Amino acid sequence: ETGVTQSPTHLIKTRGQQVTLRCSSQSGHNTVSWYQQALGQGPQFIFQYYREEENGRGNFPPRFSGLQFPNYSSELNVNALELDDSALYLCASSRPQGMGYEQYFGPGTRLTVT
Amino acid sequence: DQQVKQNSPSLSVQEGRISILNCDYTNSMFDYFLWYKKYPAEGPTFLISISSIKDKNEDGRFTVFLNKSAKHLSLHIVPSQPGDSAVYFCAASAGTASKLTFGTGTRLQVTL
Numbered sequence: 001e002t003g004v005t006q007s008p009t010h011l012i013k014t015r016g017q018q019v020t021l022r023c024s025s026q027s028g029h030n031t032v033s034w035y036q037q038a039l040g041q042g043p044q045f046i047f048q049y050y051r052e053e054e055n056g057r058g059n060f061p062p063r064f065s066g067l068q069f070p071n072y073s074s075e076l077n078v079n080a081l082e083l084d085d086s087a088l089y090l091c092a093s094s095r096p097q098g099m100g101y102e103q104y105f106g107p108g109t110r111l112t113v114t
Numbered sequence: 115d116q117q118v119k120q121n122s123p124s125l126s127v128q129e130g131r132i133s134i135l136n137c138d139y140t141n142s143m144f145d146y147f148l149w150y151k152k153y154p155a156e157g158p159t160f161l162i163s164i165s166s167i168k169d170k171n172e173d174g175r176f177t178v179f180l181n182k183s184a185k186h187l188s189l190h191i192v193p194s195q196p197g198d199s200a201v202y203f204c205a206a207s208a209g210t211a212s213k214l215t216f217g218t219g220t221r222l223q224v225t226l
Contacts, residue, residue: 004157033213042118042203042216043158056213090157092214101146101207103214105157 004093004106012112013081021076021109023091030096031055032074033103034066037088049074078111086113117141118206120217127224133191135220137204140185144206148214149178149189152201161202162189194224 005024013019025032031050035043045058049068063079072093078085088110092103119138127133137147145166150158164171164178164187171178177190191198201221205214 006157035214035216040218042120042205042218043214045213045215048213058213092157101210101212102148102160102163104160105150107155107157 004091004104006089006091006106006109008109009107010110010112012114015081015083015113017081018077018079019081019111021078021089021091021111023074023076023093023106025072025074025091025093026104028095029093029104030072031094032068032072033092033094034074034076035090035092035105036060037090037108039087043090046076081113083113086111115140116218117144118204118215118217120202120204120220122220123218124221124223127194127222129196129224129226130193133189133194133198133222133224135189135191135202135204135222137187137189137217138185139187139206141206141208141215142185143208144215145209146207147178147180147187148205148207149176150203150205150216151198152203152219158203191222194222196224196226198222199224 033048034046037043047057052068068074088108090108092105094103148163149161152158162176180187201219204217
């Protein structure tokens, strides 16, 4: 069983640029959630995708957007990057609704904005 | 507001002894609680969970206790091993497949 994978591992961008992060969910999982983890903090929920639709959103501005594809993989897009967007971005996949609470995380993408 | 709190940023325990990590929450809608373990440069790894209808769940060396009236849960690791040294996050969920709300983590160091 393949776990959650994310790409790229590391990324350096300049303030004002745009970035796309990618995630492949674990086999059998159709729900993908994205989290931002700043240094010294716990992961913060950005949004969740289920059946290619956004299914819940945390307290993040609209310049954070996402997509989910028919194979359940997902992208996180961030426009107009700010210095505070520097963080570890984590993708997590979970089983279909009603089949469990556990979310399984990928290794993350470390984004640095300069 | 911080709905899930881990008030101890760090904990040091000798190998073979018990490690107790604590977590408090404020949201009464939370019905499922999870512990994750995180090594540097890796994503969080699911460790153990508990439903709000239970007060204890065991899995090998790991036991989670839930006290709903106090809105408190704890993770016990017995015996502690050096490989347990990591950051432990408490998380809570309201409904299946819902977002997880995390605490700020406790860094556990198991010494020889």
